[in-house]
Amino acid sequence: MAMQRDWDSFLMPYYQAVDELKIKFRGMRKQFQQANEHTPIEFVTGRVKPIDSIIEKQSRRYISDQLLEQDMQDIAGLRIMCQFVEDIYQVVDLLHKRTDMKIVEERDYVTNVKPSGYRSYHVVIEYPVQLVHGEKKLLAEVQIRTMAMNFWATIEHSLNYKYQGEFPDDLKARLKRAAEASFMLDEEMSEIREEIQEAQQLFSYGKGQNVPMPKADKKDD
Secondary structure (H helix, E strand, O other): OOOOOOHHHHHHHHHHHHHHHHHHHHHHHHHHHHOOOOOOOOEEEEEEOOHHHHHHHHHHOOOOHHHHHHHOOOOEEEEEEEOOHHHHHHHHHHHHHOOOOEEEEEEEOOOOOOOOOOOOEEEEEEEEEEEOOEEEEEEEEEEEEEHHHHHHHHHHHHHHHHHOOOOOHHHHHHHHHHHHHHHHHHHHHHHOHHHHHHHHHHHHHHHHHOOOOOOOOOOOO
């Protein structure tokens, strides 16, 4: 039986962590843009796990109330979307170099794809939140994936609600094929990555700088 918990107080530091991490990850993106370099971060989202999802997972995983903060690593969840598979590993490298967070666990489902076809890179970080009564270190899960991987994972997640993980064999096979097709798209994009990046830089330079088109000199009549 789960104890009565003051969820507002319990979750408040997690909301603060998600807000702060979103700002930091978006700041990393901005720095690449200002240096006119390719940014490995396309966009960032974050959320705190809903209370009913926490309770359901706690029950399913037999997590005691006392160990909830240590054993449930994704109460605070961030998602970093990338354009290319190579960007994922660059982002992981950037996270390793930061001194304001500590990586405590990482799982590479990009190289070690799950049987379902799921691909993503999961990093669990320990992040210190500054509260009125001192510092609180909490865990947050950062998922780093391409937009193609995210599209597939979002669809699979929705279907999971309908089938509770018990997919019919035909649907399971189709999802697996879709995952492979999505990864083939990523691989193709990687092959022409340099072309794409060059084009994007030209495009964003023209758009961002608002450069006027050169005009032919007019001589006074």
